[in-house]
Amino acid sequence: MTAQLQKSKLAFIGGGNMAAAIIGGLATKGIDKKNIFVSEPWEVNRNKMSEIGVRTTQSNIEASQDADLLVIAVKPQVAKAVCQELAGAWAQRSTTPLIISIAAGITLESLRGWLKLADGRVPHIIRVMPNTPALVGEGASGLYADESVSLSEKDLAAALLASVSKATEWVDREEHIDVVTGLSGSGPAYFFAMVEHLIESATNLGLSKGQATRLAKQTCLGAGKMLVESTEEPAQLRRNVTSPNGTTAAALESFEASGLKNIVDKAVKAATNRGEELGKTLGQGDGLRACCLSFSFFIRLPQVLQRYFPLITVVPTLARDAYETVGAERGGGGRVWVDEHNTYGRVHQLLVSRESDSDRHGRRRFQLMLAVFPFEQRVFVRPQAS
Ligand SMILES: NC(=O)C1=CN([C@@H]2O[C@H](COP(=O)(O)OP(=O)(O)OC[C@H]3O[C@@H](n4cnc5c(N)ncnc54)[C@H](OP(=O)(O)O)[C@@H]3O)[C@@H](O)[C@H]2O)C=CC1
Ligand SMILES: O=C(O)[C@@H]1CCC=N1
Numbered sequence: 001m002t003a004q005l006q007k008s009k010l011a012f013i014g015g016g017n018m019a020a021a022i023i024g025g026l027a028t029k030g031i032d033k034k035n036i037f038v039s040e041p042w043e044v045n046r047n048k049m050s051e052i053g054v055r056t057t058q059s060n061i062e063a064s065q066d067a068d069l070l071v072i073a074v075k076p077q078v079a080k081a082v083c084q085e086l087a088g089a090w091a092q093r094s095t096t097p098l099i100i101s102i103a104a105g106i107t108l109e110s111l112r113g114w115l116k117l118a119d120g121r122v123p124h125i126i127r128v129m130p131n132t133p134a135l136v137g138e139g140a141s142g143l144y145a146d147e148s149v150s151l152s153e154k155d156l157a158a159a160l161l162a163s164v165s166k167a168t169e170w171v172d173r174e175e176h177i178d179v180v181t182g183l184s185g186s187g188p189a190y191f192f193a194m195v196e197h198l199i200e201s202a203t204n205l206g207l208s209k210g211q212a213t214r215l216a217k218q219t220c221l222g223a224g225k226m227l228v229e230s231t232e233e234p235a236q237l238r239r240n241v242t243s244p245n246g247t248t249a250a251a252l253e254s255f256e257a258s259g260l261k262n263i264v265d266k267a268v269k270a271a272t273n274r275g276e277e278l279g280k281t282l283g284q285g286d287g288l289r290a291c292c293l294s295f296s297f298f299i300r301l302p303q304v305l306q307r308y309f310p311l312i313t314v315v316p317t318l319a320r321d322a323y324e325t326v327g328a329e330r331g332g333g334g335r336v337w338v339d340e341h342n343t344y345g346r347v348h349q350l351l352v353s354r355e356s357d358s359d360r361h362g363r364r365r366f367q368l369m370l371a372v373f374p375f376e377q378r379v380f381v382r383p384q385a386s
Contacts, residue, residue, distance in 0.1 A: 002159040004152070006031065010160070011067035011097065013060050013082050014074035015040030015049045018102055021135035022071070025164030027052050028137065039063035061089040069156060070097040072111075076278045079103045083114035096123035098153050100160070102130055104181050105278030108146065108174060113284040124149045126157045127177050129185040130165065139165035140187070142180030144173075166228070175276070182272035190267065195220050 010026075012019045015038040027033060036054040039062065040046045046056045057063050064070055064086055074082050079101065090096050101111055112122050126149055130141040141161040145154055154170075161168045167184075171177060195216045202212035226237055242248040 002155065004156055005159040005163065008035065008068040008156065009066050010036045011063045011070040012036065012038045012073050013063065013070065013086075014072070014078070015042075015045045015056065016073065016075075017132060018130060018134075019071065019073035020045070020048060020052075021132040021139070022073075022130060022160075022164055023049065023052060023054060025134045025137050025139065026160075027054070029163045031163070037063045037067065060085055064089070064097065067097040069160065070099050071160075072099060072101040072103055074103065076103045076106050076282050079106050079111070080114050080282065080284075083111060087115045087117055090123075091118045096121065098149075098156060099123050099125040100128050100157055101125060102128050104129070104185065105178065105275040105282070107279045107283055108144075110279065110282070110284040122148075124153055126154065127174065128157065128161060129177050129180040130161060131184050131186075132188050134161075134164035137164055137166075140167040140184040141165040141169070142177055142184065143168065143170050144177045145170075146174070178272045178275035178279075179268075181275040182268040182270075186271045190264075191220060 010031075012023060015023075019038065019040075023036060023038065026036065033053040034055065038046070038049045038054055038056050039058065039060045040049060040056060041058055046058070049056045060082060070086075072079060072082060096117070099111070099115065106127075108125055108127060111125050111127075115125065116122050124145075126143060126145040128141055128143050130139050133139050134141075139161070143154075143157060143161065145157070158168055158170075169180070171180060198216040198219075199209065199212045202216070203209050207215075223237075227234060230237060232240070238252075242252060
């Protein structure tokens, strides 16, 4: 860790998964936790941060006040509001912090537009795509900065990421950050999914879940270590395991027959394209169009549903209630909503409760919530009265 990073005041706007991974990683690297200030609206996440020992607040402006370096760690669709709030509050500041945005897809052009101060000054911004293994000091991060950023600023950003990452790669074109997202930003999930499938397969073939889990995890770790420590290419390491006509060959032939290469290629492209799409949909210029489209979709969908499905009831309320419900349910361990990342960057949000509740006749009913800030509609789907 560089001396400059050690003495810098760091602010994180958003204390969710990725911020927790970076801060958790930093905390084990001897950084002074008093120099880290996190703003986070959700009490559960704020408490997690406090437990690490860093300072917390609900106010983005308070967290940013003395920051030398500020990490925007909110979801892409929140980035605009956060940036504009900060820019408004910094009008009186003679200097602004170096900004690191980890928001997938959100371009420098959008960030600059949103962070522009009233007097025309624009903070220096670096886009970074980290990944969650930062938590265990094994992150992989891609970085992009243009010529507006000084060498010492780049060094500071690199030092922050390097303290929780084993690979920090500067890319020389901004669009390559989307490729980094498709490779290493989202990448840990690909490996977790693979391990999930391995465990399930071995369990179906007779191993206990515990045995399968331990063997699969260690296989993943061992293979990962070999990839990092060996001088051999991945292809050679693969060949070293593969005896002619043996068991591995049988599995790899099956992979090939199922089109593994194509599957991976399509997945990485899908993630990369989604990053680009997020940037365009949520970006500076397209916001109004996206908002109009989403609003008309939002207004019309429940009516269409109701016309064809008379059992559906639509209950419009303020979105605030929806978010509070989600927060309470996530925290309180009650009903859980389908992975909120499904709603990621979408202009509307569709939250489906996993559990149904019952009406007064004891019949199960399912609830969908459709939300477009600042409105939300609840759609109750009930069974026919008997
Ligand atoms: N998760 C990952 O593996 C990676 C994520 N990223 C990027 O990191 C960013 C954060 O992702 P992730 O950590 O997964 O998301 P999370 O939802 O876990 O974290 C975001 C946090 O920001 C909070 N938040 C919401 N609105 C505001 C606001 N106005 N001001 C301050 N905080 C707010 C959220 O609170 P609440 O829940 O109450 O809304 C939430 O706790 C995203 O832009 C993503 O693209 C990049 C690389 C990897
Ligand atoms: O899924 C996402 O959009 C974020 C960005 C990279 C990893 N998680």
